Amino acid sequence: MAKLVVLKLDGDLEIGGFRASLEIKEGDRVLIEITRSLPPNPELAAEMQRHWQEYRNLGLVTRIKPGSIKHNFINPNKFSTRLKEIKESGEKLGNLINQWLKSEQFRDIDRGLREELNRTEKVRVLVRTEDNYLRKLPWHLWDFIDRYSFSEVALSPIEYKSPQLLPIAAKSKVRVLAILGCSAGIDIEKDRELLKSLPNAEVVFLLEPKHNQINDKLWEQPWDIIFFAGHGETDEDTGRIHINETDSLTLDEVWYGLKKAVVNGLQLAIFNSCDGLGLAQRLDDLEIPQMIVMREMVPDFVAQQFLKDFLTNFASGNSLYQAFREAREKLQGLETDFPCASWLPIICQNPSVEPPTWNDLIPQRRGFNLFQIIIQCNFKFKWAVLLLLTGGSVGWLYGLPKLAVLVNDFGFDLYQKGDLITARKAFLLAEILNPDNRVVPYTLGWLCQDMQDIKCAREKYQRSAKLGFAGAYSQLGRLLIVYDKNYNGAVNLLWQGLELAKDDATKYSLLKNIGWARLEQGRYEEALTQQNAAIKLDNNRASAYCLKAQVLEGMNDKKGALKEWQTCLKFADQKIADEDVWIGKARARLNLK
Incomplete structure (x- = not known):
């Protein structure tokens, strides 16, 4: 479960400043x-x-609204100059944001955030404010959000109501109402094609509808997601969408229909149109659990790319916030032609609601898997079912090991989808079925580590190592390096694992960790030898390059170190905890943002 950070900022930016309060929660625990x-x-x-x-x-x-579309064709030289000015303005804005959030009055909050949270944890950050400047502030430029790569910011109101939601009805598909409004000068057909391709989704399209058609659909049946593509704007803090060439709507004009949709289970509204913060300001009164809007005018291609990447990530099993962050960050690749593209999307969140996953929207799909049923059973019934599955007492000895593999594979599938609680139950069951399976405790160790339960991770890796699994030695060595600073103990353990290792991937991990321990000891020549040996086994993985760069820095080879930092940055994955740290170091050394 992601930790929740609530940063409440009550006041104004220009004159009075803010009363700032921080609350960090894990589940119901503050x-x-x-x-x-x-x-x-x-x-x-x-x-x-x-x-x-x-x-x-x-x-x-x-x-933006059709009447406001101006095709100001700027000559290339002037356009290039303006792009440069916007880039410089963006850098200045980022510096001002971070200087402000480093204010003496705010220092205890900033320190509390960094001390309480781990950079590998999933974190939702809710900025609760009514100040319009803060709502348009590009919060992702805050160095806390940049450094904590599994965090994402959402806007929330100071005051809010908890929506009175009915339980999500059993169904086989996610229900999506897609309103494709006025398309003058833009291509919303791409939005339609993407929505039609969503897995396990039933999408109803309204093409340039009338007011009454939208209202009727909102009352007709429950919807999980409501989507709008077309022109939009905010006029004097009121959001407006253009539903066809002649008509436009505010949320107030479909107020009762939207309230009914929320009561019937509406979870997410996506407005893939311009200048949507005015729409989001009605979030608190309508009690819509989550909205995604654009802060400013959004170019057509940017809107399409964001929608594609977000929905693909979300439907693939990523959490709503992680799917959003990845889609937002990917927009940075468009900023040569579309400056500030990654600044535009923002989540608006009702603080009382836990964001759903895609599978949460299809409850019927859960519980029908036989392994799910077995895992949730009491102990005696569990064994009775397993006895039947393995052919009774005759097939017991032969069936259990195979069943353990199936349950472990099922658990790993849940683990990849982010259902860590049920995955853990599956791995524990697999461990009971075949206590001699050396892979099961190793997988459990990975899961415990993801859940920040280092004691559990260590116990499971130790069990796997005793059963002769070389990969467990590598993980135990890493724990000794990172958490215990026991570098001699790590090296001894890692050499034992290297004697057992058969495949190059495991050998790479062991050699890299031996070199890491030697680096921490200041034994640079030995460290360099091990990192080079690891790179020889696999020259497309980041870790050994990142560590080699640090070794060369220790040897005062600055030029060689910079080269390795470049390669480190090329292959590093911010989803891997160690590599995320090294990405930060690489960017600092290479003077990159």
């Missing part, structure tokens, strides 16, 4: 509460206004 303040910052407010005005002046063809 881990920390701090109340401090943030000073006013009129310079930040002015710079943000200037930046977004320069963005609007670029003249990009966007999903």
Whole structure:
């Protein structure tokens, strides 16, 4: 389960500043509460206004209201100059944001965040505020969000109501109502094609509908997701969507229909249109659990790419927040032609609601797997069912090991989908079925490590190592390096594992960790030898390059170290805890943001 960070900022940016309060929760347990303040910052407010005005002046063809679309064809030289100005303005804005959040009055909150949270943990950060400047602030530029790569920011109101939701009805597909509004000058057919390709989804399309058609559909049946593509705008803090060439709507005009949709189980509303913060301001009254909107004018291609990547990630089993972050960050690749693309999408969250996964929206699909049923049974019934599955007492000795493999594979599938609780039950059952299976405790160790239960991880790796699994030695060695600083103990254990290792992947991991321990001991020549040996086995993995760069720094070979940092950055994956740390170091050494 992701930890929840609630940062409540009550006040205003220009004059009075903010009363700032921090709360960190894990489930229902409050881990920390701090109340401090943030000073006013009129310079930040002015710079943000200037930046977004320069963005609007670029003249990009966007999903703003049809009458506002201006095809200002700027000559290439002037456009290039404006792009440079926006980039410089963005860098200045980022610096101002981080300077402000390093204010003396806010320091205890910043320190509390970094001390309480691990950089490998999944974290949802809710910024609760009514200040319009803070709602448009690109919070992802805060170095805390940048460094904690499994975190993501959402906006929430200061005051809110908990929606009165009916239980999600049993069904076989996610129900999506897709409203494809006025498409003058943009291509919303791409949105339609993507929605049609969603797995386990039933999508009903309304093409340039009338007001009454939308209202009727909202009342007609329960919806899990409501999607709008087309032109939109915010006028004097009121969000408006253009549903066809002549008509537009505010949320107030479909108020009762949306309230009914929320009561019937609506979980997510996506407005893939321009300038959606005005729509989001009605989130608190409508009690919509989650909304995704665009902060500013959004170019058509950017809107399409974000939708594709977000829905693909979300439907593949990623959490809503992690799917959103990956889709948002991927937009950075478009910023040569579409500046600030990754600044545009934002989640607006009702603080009382836990975001669903895609599978949560299809409850019928869960519970019909035989292994799921067995895992949830009481002990005696569990053994009775397993006895039958393995052919009675005659087939007991022959069937259990095979069944253990099947249950372990089933658990691993759950683990990859993020259902760590049920996956753990499956692995524990597999361990009971075949206590001599050396892979099962190793997999359990990985899961315990993901859940930040290091004691459990160590116990499971030790059991796997005693059964002769070489990979477990590598993981135990890493724990000794990272958590115990016992480098001699790690090296002794890793050499034992190397004698057992058969495949190159395991040998790579062991050699890399031996070199890591030697690096920490300052024995650079030995460390370099082991990292080079690991790279020789696999030259497409990041870890050995990242560690080799640090070894060369220790040997005062700065030029060689920079080369290794470049390769480290090329192959590193921020989802891997160690590599995420090294990505930060590599960027710092290479002077990259």
